[in-house]
Amino acid sequence: MNINATLIGQTIMFALFVWFCMKFVWPPIMAALDARNKRIADGLAAAERGKNDLALAAKRSAEILREAKEKVSEIIASGDKRASEIIEEAKIQAKLEGDRIITAAKAEVEQEIFRAKEQLRTQVSAIALAGAGKILGREIDATAHNDLLDKLVAEI
Amino acid sequence: MSTEGLTTSAYIKHHLQNLTCSFQEGGFHCAHTAEEAKAMGFWAFNMDTLVVSLVLGLVFLFLFSKVAKHISADVPSGMQNFVEWVVEFIDSSVRGSFNGRSALVAPLALSIFAWIFLMNLMDLVPIDYISLITQPMGIGHFKLVPTTDPNATIGMAIGVFLLVLFYSIKVKGLGGFIGELTLQPFGKFGLPVNLFLEGVNLIAKPVSLALRLFGNMYAGEMIFILIALMGASWVSFSLTNTLLFSSQILLSLGWAIFHILIVTLQAFIFMTLTIVYLDMAHQEHH
Numbered sequence: 001m002n003i004n005a006t007l008i009g010q011t012i013m014f015a016l017f018v019w020f021c022m023k024f025v026w027p028p029i030m031a032a033l034d035a036r037n038k039r040i041a042d043g044l045a046a047a048e049r050g051k052n053d054l055a056l057a058a059k060r061s062a063e064i065l066r067e068a069k070e071k072v073s074e075i076i077a078s079g080d081k082r083a084s085e086i087i088e089e090a091k092i093q094a095k096l097e098g099d100r101i102i103t104a105a106k107a108e109v110e111q112e113i114f115r116a117k118e119q120l121r122t123q124v125s126a127i128a129l130a131g132a133g134k135i136l137g138r139e140i141d142a143t144a145h146n147d148l149l150d151k152l153v154a155e156i
Numbered sequence: 157m158s159t160e161g162l163t164t165s166a167y168i169k170h171h172l173q174n175l176t177c178s179f180q181e182g183g184f185h186c187a188h189t190a191e192e193a194k195a196m197g198f199w200a201f202n203m204d205t206l207v208v209s210l211v212l213g214l215v216f217l218f219l220f221s222k223v224a225k226h227i228s229a230d231v232p233s234g235m236q237n238f239v240e241w242v243v244e245f246i247d248s249s250v251r252g253s254f255n256g257r258s259a260l261v262a263p264l265a266l267s268i269f270a271w272i273f274l275m276n277l278m279d280l281v282p283i284d285y286i287s288l289i290t291q292p293m294g295i296g297h298f299k300l301v302p303t304t305d306p307n308a309t310i311g312m313a314i315g316v317f318l319l320v321l322f323y324s325i326k327v328k329g330l331g332g333f334i335g336e337l338t339l340q341p342f343g344k345f346g347l348p349v350n351l352f353l354e355g356v357n358l359i360a361k362p363v364s365l366a367l368r369l370f371g372n373m374y375a376g377e378m379i380f381i382l383i384a385l386m387g388a389s390w391v392s393f394s395l396t397n398t399l400l401f402s403s404q405i406l407l408s409l410g411w412a413i414f415h416i417l418i419v420t421l422q423a424f425i426f427m428t429l430t431i432v433y434l435d436m437a438h439q440e441h442h
Binding site: 007008010020022029030035 | 174176193194196197198199200201202205206209210213216217220221223224225227228229230239240243244247259260262263264266267268271302305306307308310311312314315318
């Protein structure tokens with residue numbers, strides 16, 4: 001138990017160990033620990049952000065859904081309106097068409113009547129002429145009495 | 157214990173004797189007795205202390221630098237977990253007691269803690285087992301616990317003391333440091349008294365570091381030796397001898413378990429005091 005040069009050796013060893021520890025042991029371990037701390041902190045922050053994002057997304061999706069519903073009902077309403085419009089238009093057109101057909105038919109009928117009357121008139125004049133001829137007992141010169149006959153026809 | 161005709165005091169002396177060697181007469185000789193060791197004077201080396209502490213220091217640095225080399229910030233496992241646990245413990249201790257910023261203090265604290273812990277831990281090796289290895293090698297004395305050698309603890313305390321002086325002067329300047337030693341607590345007219353008080357204060361730091369560790373470990377080792385003596389008195393089968401032998405087993409078990417606490421505590425105290433002393437060196441006194 002003497003004090004001797006061992007203590008010098010011990011001091012030198014101590015200094016070397018501390019130097020080595022300071023140079024090669026402590027910094028990488030602390031760096032790794034800090035890196036892990038940072039990673040954990042980042043992860044927690046990211047999780048928090050994710051939660052916020054989720055809430056925001058849910059809010060937005062609800063909004064979009066609501067908007068879409070509104071739009072759909074709008075479209076349905078406008079569709080209904082358009083359908084009734086088309087029906088109205090069709091009705092009007094059908095009526096017009098019908099009127100037109102009726103008018104055309106009427107006109108044709110009138111024409112037929114007129115033509116029949118005309119035919120009737122000429123036949124009546126011929127009959128009248130024949131009758132008159134028979135009554136007078138002689139042939140009437142048709143050409144000489146044409147204007148008389150025409151007058152008669154017009155009277156009829 | 158293996159040698160016949162050994163007296164109790166010779167046994168104790170044998171276990172307290174370092175392997176002291178020095179360069180004499182052109183060769184490296186080791187002392188065989190305490191008187192021879194004493195006669196070697198200052199320029200002798202306790203080879204057991206030096207070798208064991210060197211090996212233990214290298215074990216610590218090897219384990220930690222191996223982990224440090226492959227460390228990653230991913231999920232740690234096995235050895236890395238253990239190393240990180242130790243490092244975080246040291247780091248929080250340093251943060252708690254040291255207010256300045258220094259790249260040295262934390263690794264210094266780690267080195268001190270791990271090294272002293274390992275050296276103290278050698279105390280748990282049964283005291284006579286080491287001679288089973290050293291005796292065949294022709295080595296007479298071998299103290300396995302470096303911290304029971306005052307040279308080891310004083311050597312470390314000197315290292316810490318030099319750091320305290322270095323940082324005192326670096327932070328406060330030479331003038332500031334001398335002023336701190338001479339101008340308080342009684343002002344410049346009480347200079348001799350101040351110098352005496354502050355000088356004692358300063359010298360007390362390494363002395364307290366070295367002697368507390370040495371005293372505790374030496375006393376612990378002494379008790380291990382005394383416990384080991386109980387069974388050494390075995391001569392023949394008798395009730396007394398059987399009782400002594402079994403109480404040796406029980407007592408050494410109990411003391412060893414208690415010593416696990418002492419081993420850790422003394423390493424922790426040395427480390428904490430070092431941090432505190434360096435913190436004081438960094439601070440201006442008020």
